[in-house]
Structure formats: structure tokens, C-alpha cells
Amino acid sequence: MSKLEQFRDETRAWLEANCPQSMRVTLHSFEDIYSGGRNPEIKHPDQKLWCDRMAERGWTVPHWPKEYGGGGLSGEEVKVLRQEMARINAQPPLESFGISMLGPALLKFGSEAQKQEHLPPIARGEIRWCQGYSEPNAGSDLASLQTRAVDKGDYYLINGQKIWTSYADKSDWIFCLVRTDSSGSKHEGISFVLFDMDAPEITTRPIKLISGNSPFCETFFDNAKAYKRNLIGEEGKGWTIAKYLLTHEREMISSFGAAPRESLAEAAIEAFGSDASGRLANGVLRQSLAQYQLDAMAFSATMARVRDEAKAGQGLGAASSIFKYYGTELNKRRNELNVALNGEAALGWEGEAYEGGRLCRDWLRSKGNSIEGGTSEIQLNIISKRVLGLPDA
Amino acid sequence: MTLVLNEEQLMLKDSAAGFLAQKASVSHLRALRDSNSSSGFDPAVWRAMVDMGWAGIAIPEAFGGLGYGYTGLGLVLEQIGRHLSSSPLEATVLVAATLINELGTEAQKEQWLSAIAAGNCQMTLALQEGKHHAPERTALMAVPKGAGYRLNGSKQFVLDASTAQYFLVVARSAGEVGEGDALSVFIVPADTKGLRIEARSMVDSRAAGVLHLDAVQLGVEALLGEAGQARQALERSLDIANIGLAAQLLGLSLEAFERSLTYLKERKQFGQLIGSFQALQHRAAKMFAELELARSIVLQALQAIDQGGDGLSLLASAAKAKLCEVAELVSNEAVQMHGGIGMTDEHDIGLFLKRARVLQHSFGDYNYHLNRFAQLKGY
Numbered sequence: 149m150s151k152l153e154q155f156r157d158e159t160r161a162w163l164e165a166n167c168p169q170s171m172r173v174t175l176h177s178f179e180d181i182y183s184g185g186r187n188p189e190i191k192h193p194d195q196k197l198w199c200d201r202m203a204e205r206g207w208t209v210p211h212w213p214k215e216y217g218g219g220g221l222s223g224e225e226v227k228v229l230r231q232e233m234a235r236i237n238a239q240p241p242l243e244s245f246g247i248s249m250l251g252p253a254l255l256k257f258g259s260e261a262q263k264q265e266h267l268p269p270i271a272r273g274e275i276r277w278c279q280g281y282s283e284p285n286a287g288s289d290l291a292s293l294q295t296r297a298v299d300k301g302d303y304y305l306i307n308g309q310k311i312w313t314s315y316a317d318k319s320d321w322i323f324c325l326v327r328t329d330s331s332g333s334k335h336e337g338i339s340f341v342l343f344d345m346d347a348p349e350i351t352t353r354p355i356k357l358i359s360g361n362s363p364f365c366e367t368f369f370d371n372a373k374a375y376k377r378n379l380i381g382e383e384g385k386g387w388t389i390a391k392y393l394l395t396h397e398r399e400m401i402s403s404f405g406a407a408p409r410e411s412l413a414e415a416a417i418e419a420f421g422s423d424a425s426g427r428l429a430n431g432v433l434r435q436s437l438a439q440y441q442l443d444a445m446a447f448s449a450t451m452a453r454v455r456d457e458a459k460a461g462q463g464l465g466a467a468s469s470i471f472k473y474y475g476t477e478l479n480k481r482r483n484e485l486n487v488a489l490n491g492e493a494a495l496g497w498e499g500e501a502y503e504g505g506r507l508c509r510d511w512l513r514s515k516g517n518s519i520e521g522g523t524s525e526i527q528l529n530i531i532s533k534r535v536l537g538l539p540d541a
Numbered sequence: 542m543t544l545v546l547n548e549e550q551l552m553l554k555d556s557a558a559g560f561l562a563q564k565a566s567v568s569h570l571r572a573l574r575d576s577n578s579s580s581g582f583d584p585a586v587w588r589a590m591v592d593m594g595w596a597g598i599a600i601p602e603a604f605g606g607l608g609y610g611y612t613g614l615g616l617v618l619e620q621i622g623r624h625l626s627s628s629p630l631e632a633t634v635l636v637a638a639t640l641i642n643e644l645g646t647e648a649q650k651e652q653w654l655s656a657i658a659a660g661n662c663q664m665t666l667a668l669q670e671g672k673h674h675a676p677e678r679t680a681l682m683a684v685p686k687g688a689g690y691r692l693n694g695s696k697q698f699v700l701d702a703s704t705a706q707y708f709l710v711v712a713r714s715a716g717e718v719g720e721g722d723a724l725s726v727f728i729v730p731a732d733t734k735g736l737r738i739e740a741r742s743m744v745d746s747r748a749a750g751v752l753h754l755d756a757v758q759l760g761v762e763a764l765l766g767e768a769g770q771a772r773q774a775l776e777r778s779l780d781i782a783n784i785g786l787a788a789q790l791l792g793l794s795l796e797a798f799e800r801s802l803t804y805l806k807e808r809k810q811f812g813q814l815i816g817s818f819q820a821l822q823h824r825a826a827k828m829f830a831e832l833e834l835a836r837s838i839v840l841q842a843l844q845a846i847d848q849g850g851d852g853l854s855l856l857a858s859a860a861k862a863k864l865c866e867v868a869e870l871v872s873n874e875a876v877q878m879h880g881g882i883g884m885t886d887e888h889d890i891g892l893f894l895k896r897a898r899v900l901q902h903s904f905g906d907y908n909y910h911l912n913r914f915a916q917l918k919g920y
């Protein structure tokens with residue numbers, strides 16, 4: 149038996165023994181995954197147990213090094229673990245901006261002390277993080293951000309406002325872009341700092357989305373403190389870190405475009421019927437469904453190809469630049485199809501008959517996918533300029 | 542007839558725009574929504590609309606209406622679309638009055654149309670049974686019983702269900718599901734024994750609901766027109782209704798487009814107006830082109846109703862399919878071009894997205910009507 153097969157057997161047995169039955173159900177949405185923190189939102193009592201058991205083995209972040217709370221697994225082993233989890237339909241034990249965004253940035257740019265301090269609590273789901281990038285006048289043009297940080301010896305005094313800060317009201321710490329110097333070009337003088345949100349100088353105001361939920365906030369800093377030991381990288385050189393982190397955010401968001409969980413075709417046949425040869429009765433819908441499914445298939449294949457190329461040491465190909473753009477546009481298409489397939493049932497807003505407006509609210513929420521993490525337009529600009537080498541206007 | 546509006550029509554359009562901006566604008570919709578209004582509209586506004594004659598715009602003068610025709614009603618509906626106004630105008634005037642006019646006996650028209658024109662009667666069509674519009678698959682049976690009929694079944698997505706005083710219930714009086722023939726329409730008062738109305742909360746904040754009919758016993762006088770003869774009149778009424786909804790979608794799309802255009806000229810990023818980016822300019826220009834096509838097909842279809850003659854179904858499906866396509870494009874682009882703020886409930890642009898999809902799905906969406914268009918074209 150190869151080492152990998154042995155790993156598979158052990159993993160299978162361990163998951164069988166340790167994954168609670170209640171955690172073996174398909175989650176409807178990304179937002180239902182446990183996200184930890186000092187005051188975790190518990191949607192099911194077993195969530196914390198499942199997270200703790202996985203964290204003990206480092207499997208909430210299986211690819212991180214062991215010394216920072218990870219599992220120290222190889223790429224192949226991580227794949228096996230994912231497959232074995234999928235086999236029993238185990239839900240992810242923990243998902244957070246700490247895992248998907250800050251972690252990778254700290255692993256690359258953090259000092260040893262910073263990694264020791266911040267990574268293990270992320271891996272154990274003890275501290276929940278939010279992302280303080282966007283400001284009212286710095287959205288697509290993120291580098292023009294104005295939140296000021298003034299040097300006060302062993303800390304920075306921070307004043308300004310962030311906006312669209314997802315989960316700011318539920319998070320413990322923030323990774324934040326601040327301006328430490330405004331004398332140079334806008335990309336210079338930006339610093340990447342971390343600080344605790346549990347302070348009276350920081351206030352958050354939830355903003356309601358068109359889907360009726362309030363996942364994001366306005367965040368105000370009125371003489372907030374960020375200690376210098378939590379400055380990541382050099383002062384004034386935060387833009388490079390910010391961009392690196394964005395590539396991880398975009399990868400996470402683009403995965404929404406991966407092949408859907410529910411079968412759209414079944415729903416279509418059920419709603420519209422089929423003719424004698426099994427064709428969906430409505431020819432127009434049949435075509436758009438087929439087009440969507442084909443593109444979703446080709447997109448998944450592209451993600452797999454790019455990953456395999458990277459694993460084979462060929463580097464991250466140019467194709468990865470399309471992920472965020474294509475994945476989110478696909479997810480929006482899927483949601484529009486869901487509305488077309490479910491008609492009246494997808495337009496219900498509240499009440500049991502509509503499961504609280506689940507389909508409708510998902511559809512509305514999906515519109516934000518091509519805005520958050522850098523809009524589709526910005527992604528296309530990046531492809532045009534950096535990948536295709538097209539000249540500026 | 543030429544594809545231009547006459548002076549009378551232009552005046553009607555302007556006065557509708559003025560009134561709605563003041564009394565039934567997007568901020569009124571927001572206030573209605575936040576007050577959890579169960580009726581979904583403001584009765585005082587409806588009264589004012591009636592006083593301006595809107596309830597009888599398309600009703601013949603002989604029955605107490607203004608006799609302006611559907612082109613006139615379409616112009617008002619376009620303005621309703623722009624302002625996302627809520628009122629019984631669609632359910633009672635566009636749909637129910639039309640069906641009575643197309644199917645009712647002279648005496649029934651006399652009775653109901655004059656009541657509707659005077660604003661004394663709210664009525665709504667109860668047709669759809671599943672998640673989708675499929676009149677040919679009507680399953681609710683009207684079984685002859687005693688001196689009349691007994692109805693059992695349920696109806697979905699009934700607009701204004703909680704305020705309507707009467708329902709026009711479509712039932713099958715013979716034949717199998719899947720056959721279009723042998724449909725009958727019954728006028729059923731809301732307080733009829735065995736009728737239960739279940740209010741439903743929809744994304745666009747108008748009132749809709751489900752109608753449950755449990756052994757509802759009706760006399761023959763409840764029949765609109767003749768038993769089993771409703772198919773043709775129902776089809777023509779639905780064509781008219783879809784053209785009216787297309788007019789409303791046109792107004793909605795124009796407004797969402799113009800608001801986005803304004804935003805492109807206000808919002809700055811990278812030290813310049815976002816409207817100066819060619820990527821957005823071209824998309825705005827393409828939407829403008831689509832909207833011009835949309836205007837034409839809607840006007841052509843509205844005029845075709847008033848002219849009479851064959852071929853209305855093709856125009857109706859053309860207008861509805863095109864406007865579903867354009868409204869979906871524009872309402873999505875509108876949110877995207879607003880960036881983060883477009884995703885917030887505080888901003889109005891998302892309300893256009895919500896109303897658009899409900900209108901699109903009322904009486905057949907894009908897929909339904911494009912498919913029907915192809916069938917009517919013979920392929």
C-alpha cells in the first residue's frame with residue numbers, strides 16, 4: 149500500500165469516527181459555514197465540536213504548516229482529505245477571512261512572531277477577522293484610500309472610515325489598509341496593519357443588502373490604536389501585501405462559479421415537462437440551460453487544469469486571471485436560471501412557503517459577486533493590461 | 542396609424558408622470574413596504590387615480606369609461622413602471638376589466654365595467670396553478686352540481702389577492718389537462734364560502750397571494766360569458782395584459798437606465814468620472830440601442846390592440862419577450878454600474894431589479910414568450 153493510500157484509509161476511518169452525523173448535511177450557502185470568533189454564531193450545537201476536533205489535527209487549515217496550527221499536509225494529501233470529506237458529505241468545519249485571506253498573506257509576509265501570534269487562533273476558530281480595504285471614495289480605485297495612521301511611538305493612531313466591511317460587527321480583529329504617508333504616489337505610503345476591534349474608538353454600523361441581510365458595515369475609527377508589532381511588512385509598503393491578499397480573496401470568490409450542488413436539469417424537467425424524446429418542453433430554456441452547464445463544466449476544468457499545472461511546477465498560468473471574472477459571472481447566470489426555473493417560487497420574500505425567501509435572497513446576493521473583491525470591470529482591465537499587454541488609452 | 546403619440550396622448554403621459562412623481566414615487570413604495578402594508582398600495586392614491594379617469598381609460602364610453610383605448614392605458618402603465626407605483630391598476634383595470642370586456646355578456650359588461658370605471662370594484666384574475674404561467678395546463682375543475690358548479694383547487698401568484706373584492710377564477714369545465722379548450726371563467730366574490738385567501742410576501746412588496754377553493758359552490762350567474770367558451774377571450778386578454786406589462790417594463794427599464802447614466806456622470810474613481818471609461822460607455826450605448834427597440838415594439842403592440850385585427854398574439858409575445866430581455870439586462874447593469882452602493886437596501890436602484898423580475902414572470906416570462914413567438918411563427 150502506498151503512503152497516500154494509507155493516508156486515505158486512516159483519514160476515512162478518522163472522519164467516520166469523528167464527524168458528527170449532524171455535520172454530514174449539504175449546506176445551503178457559504179454563509180452557513182461556521183466562522184468561529186470570540187462570540188461565534190452557532191447555527192448548530194455540533195458545529196463547534198466538529199471545528200474543535202478538526203482543529204486538533206490541524207485540518208481546519210490542512211495545507212498550513214504544523215507549527216502555526218495547520219495540518220502540514222502535502223497538496224496530494226489535502227486533495228485526499230477533501231475527497232474523503234466529500235464522500236461522507238462532511239461540511240467544512242471552519243471558514244473565515246482569516247483562513248482564506250489573512251492567513252496566506254501572513255505566511256508570506258509576516259514575521260515569525262506575527263505568525264506565531266495570529267495564525268493558530270485562526271486555525272482554531274478563536275479569532276474572527278474582517279477586511280478593512282474599501283472606503284467611500286476608494287472602491288475600484290483602492291489605492292486612493294485616506295484612512296490616516298499617525299506614528300505615536302509604539303503604536304499608530306488611526307482615524308477615518310471604511311465601508312462595505314463584511315462581518316465587521318461580528319469580527320474580533322481587522323486587517324486594515326491605512327495611509328502612513330501621503331507625500332508620494334498613491335501606491336506608496338499605504339501600510340498593512342492588524343488591530344483588535346474590541347475598543348470604544350471603533351464603531352460599526354451594519355448596512356442592509358438588497359437581499360435583506362446585513363453582512364456588511366460602515367466602520368469608523370476615531371483615534372483607534374494599532375500596535376506597531378502588528379504592522380505587517382514595512383511601513384509604507386503595504387500595497388504589495390494588499391494585492392497579494394486580493395489574489396486569495398478572488399480565488400475564494402471565484403469558487404462560487406464551480407459546478408452547482410443542485411441539479412438544475414431535474415428542476416427544469418419537473419417544472420416544464422419534456423416531450424416524447426425527453427427534450428425539455430421549452431426550447432428557449434433548454435438552450436440557456438445547456439449553455440450554462442457547458443460553461444460551468446469548462447470553467448471547472450480550467451480551474452482544475454491551472455491547479456494541476458501549478459502542482460507540476462509550471463507556475464500559475466495566465467488562465468488564473470480569468471477566475472474571479474468568469475466564476476462570478478457564472479454564478480450570477482446560475483442564479484438567474486434558478487429564478488427562471490422556479491418562477492413564482494423564486495420571487496417569494498418571506499414565509500414558510502418560500503423557505504424564508506431563500507431562492508430569491510440568494511439570487512439578489514449573487515449580484516454582489518461581480519462587485520466584491522474587485523469588480524468584473526476591474527478584472528477585465530487587469531487581463532487587458534497585464535495579461536494581454538494592451539496599451540493604455 | 543403612425544408610430545407617434547398624438548397631442549391628447551402626450552398630455553396624458555405628462556400628467557401621469559407629474560402625478561406619480563408626487564404621490565406614488567419610489568419613496569412611497571419604500572414607505573409602504575416598511576409599514577408592512579397588507580394591501581400593498583395606498584387607497585387615497587388609488588382614489589385619486591380613479592378621479593383622473595385612469596380606472597376607465599380603456600373601458601368603452603358606453604360602459605362608463607373614457608374610451609381612450611389601450612395606447613392610453615399603456616402610457617400610464619409606462620409611467621407606473623418608472624415610478625414603481627403600486628395600485629390596482631394592473632390587476633383590476635388592465636387584466637380583469639379587459640377579460641370582462643372580451644368575454645362578458647352585455648349585461649355583465651354593463652354591471653362590472655361601469656363599477657370598475659367608477660372605482661367601486663377591485664377584481665383580479667386567478668389563473669396560474671403552479672410556479673409558472675401555463676394557462677393550457679389549467680387543472681382546477683368546475684364540476685356541474687345542483688343548479689351551478691362546484692370548484693375545488695388552488696391558484697397561485699394572484700396579484701392583489703388580499704384586497705380584491707372579486708376573483709375571476711379560470712376553471713376547466715371539460716376535457717383533460719393540457720387541452721386548451723373547455724375553459725370557463727367564474728366571478729367569485731371574496732367572501733364566498735369555501736374560499737380562502739393566503740397572503741404571500743413577494744420580493745417587489747406588492748400584495749399577492751394564493752387562493753384556495755374548497756368545494757366552492759357557484760350558481761350559473763357566476764359564469765362570465767358562456768360555459769366552456771373562454772379560451773379565445775382569455776388568450777386575447779392575456780395578450781393585452783402582456784402588452785400592458787411590457788409597457789410597464791419599458792418605463793421601469795428607462796428609469797433604471799437614466800438613473801445609472803446620472804450615476805456614471807457623478808461618481809469619480811481614479812480621478813475621473815466613471816462615465817469616462819469606455820468599457821462603461823459602450824455598455825450604456827448598447828442599452829440605449831436596446832431601449833429604442835423596446836419603445837418601438839411596445840408602441841406597435843399597444844396600437845395593434847386598439848386597431849383590432851389578427852396577429853395580436855405574435856406582437857404580444859414579441860413585446861413581452863423583448864421587454865423581459867431588456868429589463869433583465871438593464872436592471873442587472875444598473876446594480877453593477879453602481880458598485881457597492883447598488884447592493885444596498887438604502888439605495889433605490891435595487892428596487893427596480895426586484896419589481897422587474899416579478900413583472901417579467903407575470904403571465905409568462907422571456908422563455909415562455911420567446912418559445913410562443915417561435916411557435917406562432919410556425920417553427
Ligand SMILES: Cc1cc2nc3c(=O)[nH]c(=O)nc-3n(C[C@H](O)[C@H](O)[C@H](O)COP(=O)(O)OP(=O)(O)OC[C@H]3O[C@@H](n4cnc5c(N)ncnc54)[C@H](O)[C@@H]3O)c2cc1C
Nearest residue numbers: 281282287288312314516520521523525818877878880881
Ligand atoms: C457584498 C459585498 C461585500 C464586500 N465586502 C468587502 C469587505 O469585506 N471589505 C472591503 O474592504 N470591501 C468590501 N466590499 C467592497 C468592494 O470591494 C467594492 O464595492 C468594490 O471594489 C467596488 O468599489 P465601489 O463600490 O466603490 O464601486 P466603484 O469603484 O465606484 O465602481 C462603480 C462602477 O464603476 C466601474 N468602474 C470603476 N472603475 C472603472 C474602470 N477603470 N474601468 C471600467 N469600469 C470601472 C465599476 O466596475 C463599477 O461598475 C464588498 C462589496 C460587496 C458588494
